[in-house]
Amino acid sequence: MEETTRLAGLIQERIDDTLAAHRGELQPLGADIAPLLDEAADYLAGGKRLRARFAVLGYRAVRPLDVFGEPSGELGVVLDAACALELFHAAALIHDDVIDRSDTRRGRPSAHRHFASLHDDAGWRGSAEHFGLAGAILLGDLLQSWADELMQRACDRAAAAAGRAAREHFNRMRSEVAAGQYLDVFEEQQPEFAPEQQQLERSTLVLVYKSAKYSVEAPLLIGAALAGADEEQEGALSEFGLPVGVAFQLRDDLLGVFGDSDLTGKPASDDLLEGKRTVLVTLSRTSLPDTQRRLFDEMLGDPTLEAEQIEMMQRTIRDSGAVRRVEDMIARNIDRAEASLDFAPLDVGAKERLIDLARRSTRRVA
Structure with a gap:
């Protein structure tokens, strides 16, 4: 069995076991809680598992790990941390969709739309929209709580110093993501x-703290810390992880404007309708003549845009040369990340796997 397939199965099994255990604990609340728990299970079924995989590779870069062994002991510690990152990621996406008023995620209704539909279908009193928002916020909060429990279990089972270091990385990651998300919302509200x-610089700051660090660097450092990484090894993984995370988010920004919705599970126009001031958008408008730039700025963030107007904005972005510049930035960041591993005091096999996963994650189409 291929390692990637084996690992994906172990991660899903650990997530399913975690959700089943919490379902049992909440059984005294009765049947009315079932839709909340069902949505948690549906939301966490499948996915790319990139953060979990980077966490496992962070561990393997420092200490050998047999992913074909029994999912207990050392492997179980890593799985708990990897699954904690997946639960945290799911919570972040649920809250992000609420903030961005997104209707879909991964080809299905976003969580707040799902709960609003439950309200409509049942004919309950009050506002379906408000119930949807409340349900999604609470589901995200619940998943964050469960992520914290899983991470604490991993840290408690590791060596004392290793557990403390991993916990510090996890705590810092959570703070940075929330602060980065706030900066993203703040940017959208600026009149000019x-x-x-x-x-x-502002767009790059949002990119780094909202997504780049927690997508790659933090998972690597959490995994490495659990394995007992020293300062030099953690430094090497940071030098690799941050540029890969930047490249990952730059690819995501391109997909947010030009992606195939059948593959991404979200409309390609979402970033334009939401007025995201991404690096791609920033680079696009700086090369436009004044009149065209003013029109572009007026359209950006207008949720009532027609399909023809969206196509015009997409064409403007392409014609500006911004797409090519962002592709160049992605390539440079991956080159920088790969070069950082040349003399890094990390396992040779893990280095090869890190480079392969970095390339795959930044060349994706969904």
């Missing part, structure tokens, strides 16, 4: 773009 270089 900042001057070119300043706006690019």
Whole structure:
């Protein structure tokens, strides 16, 4: 059995076991709680598991790990941490969809739309929209709580110093994601773009703290810490992980404007309708003539845009040369990440797997 398939199965099994255990604990609440728990299970069924895989590779870069062994002991510690990251990621996506008013996620209704539909179908009193938002926020909170429990279990089962270090990385990651998400929302509310270089710096700051660090660098450091990584090994993984995370989010920004909705599970126009001030958008508008830039800025973030207007914005972004510049940025970040591993004091096999996963995650179409 291929390692990736084996690992994916173990991660899903650990997630399913975690959800089943919590379902049992909440059984005294009765049948009315079932839709909340069912949505948690549906939301966590499948996915790319990139953060979990980077966490496992962070561990393997420092200490050998047999993923074909019994999922207990050392492997069980890593699985708990990997699954904690997946639960945290799911919670972040649920809350992100509430913030962005997104209707879909992974080809299905977003959590708040799902709960609103339950309200409509049942004919309950009050506002379906409000119930949907409340349900999604609470589901995200619940998954964050369960993620914290899993991470604490992993840290408690590791060596004392290793557990403390992993916990510190996890805590820092949570704070940075929330702060980065706030900066993202803050940027959307600004009446005007900042001057070119300043706006690019602001957009990059959001990219790094909302997504890049927690997508790759933090999982690597959490896994490595659990394995007992020293300062030099953690430094090497940071030097690798941050540029890969930046490249990952830059690819996500391209997919947010040009992706195939059948593959991404979300409309390609979402970032334009939501007014995201991404690096791609920032680079696009800086090369436009004043009149065209003013029109572009007026359209960005308008939820009533027609299909023809969205196509015009997409064409403007392509014609500006921004797509090519972002592709170049992705390539440079991956080159930088790979070069950082040349003399890193990490396992040779793990280095090869890290490079392969980095390339796959930044060349994806969904």
